[in-house]
Amino acid sequence: MAFPVDLRRCQALGLAGTAFLALGGETAGALPVADLLSPESGRAALGLVGVYFGVVLLIAAWALLGKVIRGPEPPTTRALLMVLVVWAAPLLLAPPLFSRDVYSYLAQGAMVDAHIDVYAHGPARLGGPLAGEVAPVWRDSAAPYGPVFLVIASALVGLTHGELPAGLLGMRLVALLGVALMAVALPGLARRCGADPAAALWLGALNPLVLLHLVAGAHNDAIMLGLLGVGLLASQGRLWLLGVVLVTLAALVKAPAALGLLAVIALRRHAGLVRATVMTTAVALATTVLATAAAGTGYGWIAALKTPVSPHNWSPTSLLGRVTGRLLQGLGSDLAPLATPVWHTAGLLATAAALLFIWLKLRPGPVYALGLSLAAIAVLGPAIRPWYALWGLFLIAAASPSASVRHRVAAATAVLALGVLPSGGPPDLAQLVLAVSGGVLGVVVLWQAHQAAQEPALGRAA
DSSP: OOOOOOHHHHHHHHHHHHHHHHHHHHHHSSOOGGGOOOTTSHHHHHHHHHHHHHHHHHHHHHHHHHHHHTSSSOOOHHHHHHHHHHHHGGGTTSOOOSOSHHHHHHHHHHHHHTTOOTTTOOGGGTOHHHHHTSOGGGTTOOOOOOHHHHHHHHHHHHHHTTOHHHHHHHHHHHHHHHHHHHHHHHHHHHHHHTOOHHHHHHHHTSOHHIIIIIISSOOTHHHHHHHHHHHHHHHTSTTHHHHHHHHHHHHTTSGGGGGHHHHHHHHTGGGOHHHHHHHHHHHHHHHHHHHHHHHTOOSTTTGGGGTTOOTTOOSHHHHHHHHHHHHHHHTTOTTGGGHHHHHHHHHHHHHHHHHHIIIIIIOOOHHHHHHHHHHHHHHHSSOOOGGGHHHHHHHHHHHOSOHHHHHHHHHHHHHHTTSSOTTOSOOOHHHHHHHHHHHHHHHHHHHHHHHHHHHHHHHHHO
């Protein structure tokens, strides 16, 4: 007997999941330094269990919602957007979760406001309590973000007068705006790419990674992807020059979106490849110059793009570099320090090869090609975080040619959703045990609910 599934059950289960996330985050999240609890404290332990309990409930709700979408009466896009609103609501006022990057954003905005070059100095140069909230590994790191995001961060710091609670809320609202743009763009992109709009919304906007990292974590990837999605949608109509501007603005938030200009050119090739290339390049350059001049931050972000590569990054090339370095060190070789740089270079070459294969040999539709390309950059690049997976996933959701691709991507999503502690810090054994306990508790509760739902149905059948 199948477990009874409908949209209301999915909505309620996901709401319970994000509510537990928000409650657990009050003691186990990426809290301000003054509010941080010792990981050994009972409240922090209970919060960690609660967060992972909520994550499991959210993943289950999302998986069940996918079943509803594949059913005989799939929900409308409006109904799915309402589910997204309901699921996101408890996270609006929750503390930051799964990363302390939002504190870096505010510190960098304050640096711009104080006329400190964020591309030459880290938040430590700013000093004061705001800089103290930044994760130690990033305090001396230059900002890798473009002028558009830094202007947003600076304006937000000015509006909130540097007050931390208001600043955190403001950054979350910016992230929610980005998620809203993603949700608006997905159905239109899916229709133009011949994909199912409901399935695109399910995978690209209702995805647990979106809620955990773009909403709860307030990452600026949300505004990058939102601008990129709306820009690609506009590029397929009469407003294609506006689309170029929007895609360029997305790249001026975070650089990977610049690859979207290739997709714009490909989308306009029917008007002449040379003309589309010249016009796109000219408009993108003009937008870049004007936005940079208005921001007054300069072009230092290009040289600062190496900032996301931390010593303990867990990208495949970084992991291989560390393993190779230890092996060489054990053999007494002087080449050990070169291992990681060599693997990073190999990863960049592999990325270039993958992009050439996708665009010149595989040659799928432009939006799908862009999604595959951004996924390759995230996987093969020198730095990776779970939310980087959303770069490619967002567009793969909009343009995937088959359900099997969506299912494989969804499975990877479920794994990545469990990969980071709510504090954003590295785990120890005790925290891993607590996190696993919370997840197992969620599975047990779901199984008991499944069994309880089966009993009345079996009785009626008898």
